[in-house]
Amino acid sequence: xxxxxxxxxxxxxxxxxxxxxxLGYKIIHDLLSDDENGWFNPPFDNEGRYDDSVLNNMTVxxxxxxxxxxxxxxxxxxxxxxxxxxxxxxxxxxxxxxxxLAAAPGKVVDIEYRDNxxxxxxxxxxxxxxxxxxxxxxxxxxxxxxxxxSDWENQQSMISVMTGEWVEQGQEIGRFLAVxxxxxxxxxxxxxxxKFCPQKYLSTTSYNELLSLVHSYHPTWDLCYx
Numbered sequence: 539x540x541x542x543x544x545x546x547x548x549x550x551x552x553x554x555x556x557x558x559x560x561l562g563y564k565i566i567h568d569l570l571s572d573d574e575n576g577w578f579n580p581p582f583d584n585e586g587r588y589d590d591s592v593l594n595n596m597t598v599x600x601x602x603x604x605x606x607x608x609x610x611x612x613x614x615x616x617x618x619x620x621x622x623x624x625x626x627x628x629x630x631x632x633x634x635x636x637x638x639l640a641a642a643p644g645k646v647v648d649i650e651y652r653d654n655x656x657x658x659x660x661x662x663x664x665x666x667x668x669x670x671x672x673x674x675x676x677x678x679x680x681x682x683x684x685x686x687x688s689d690w691e692n693q694q695s696m697i698s699v700m701t702g703e704w705v706e707q708g709q710e711i712g713r714f715l716a717v718x719x720x721x722x723x724x725x726x727x728x729x730x731x732x733k734f735c736p737q738k739y740l741s742t743t744s745y746n747e748l749l750s751l752v753h754s755y756h757p758t759w760d761l762c763y764x
Contacts (some may be wrong), residue, residue, distance in 0.1 A: 561580040580741060582672040588643045590671035596739040597707060598748050599678065599725060605636040609755040610722075612762055613735040619763035620756065626733035627679075628761075636717035638723060640705045641676055642739075644668040647668045649701055651694065659683065660720060662690035664697060666711055672726035674739075677726040678711060683718025 584590050594604045601604055606753050608631035611621045619625070622708040632638070650665040655657060697712040699705055714723060745761070751758050 552620060566705065566753070571735050578653075580666040581687040582669060584605045584643075584671070585704075586647070588707075593674065593739055595741045596736065597639070597670055597741065597744045598677075598751075599630060599639050600723075600724070601626070601637050601639065602634070603751050603754065605633050606751060607631050607633055608722075609752050609759075612759065613737075614763040617733075621676040623633060627724045627749055628736060629724055630720045630721040634714070636714050637710050637718075638680075638712050638714055640668060640707055640709045641725070642668070642670050643707045644670040644676065644705060646699050646701050646703045646705060646711075647675070649697060649699075651690075653690075656685070659718060662687070662693070664693050665695065666699065668672075668705060668711075673730050675726075677728065679724040679726070680712065680714060681720070681722055681724060682715045686700075686717075689715060689717050710730050737762055 541743060544750075545590040565639055582590075582615045601709070609629075610631065611625045611629040612619075613625070613628060614625045615621050645668065648665075651763075652663040652665065652668065654663070655660050660681055660683045662682065662684055666678045666680075668676045669677075670676060680693055680697075682689055684690065693715040694723075699709075699711050705711060725736070727734050727739050740748065749761055752761055
């Protein structure tokens, strides 16, 4: 429904709502809820904290390359890549208790606690979602590689930020609990609800730093594959 028509309908409903009771209130609520055009959803506002038009200044999320013990997967849009499967993010295999840094400034819009089920060795995840601007979000998925609830609770306690908090680039967002052999942080760059290779968002210095990390484990690998 177009904006003008929707406003007119809502106005009529407001006038007649005393006679339609709860049904009228529900209809108004549904109409005022965000739709696919998002016109009732207020635009993201960083309150002048940083320039959110600069999309090529992202940094790495570790303090030192010594915090990373392996590099097994970069970004791939298909299975034509060294690791042999589609993987739309970067996997950082952190040393236990390593500091995880914000790659860019933004607002913590959600901290997600996910239980994948009893059959998974990598059962429990904690994901920090940080919004950079209206269309770009960074997500940090803490995968401790454990099926113990106590480990999950421990990882939750190691997150340093809260939903609604603003973070600066390079700020600690948490420490990583590495339990199982596959423990890592899966890092995503999401723009307009689509995941992208982080290369275009990285500063030149940070891209070279990250590529040097990749090459320390796999000298011929690229960061991303189409």
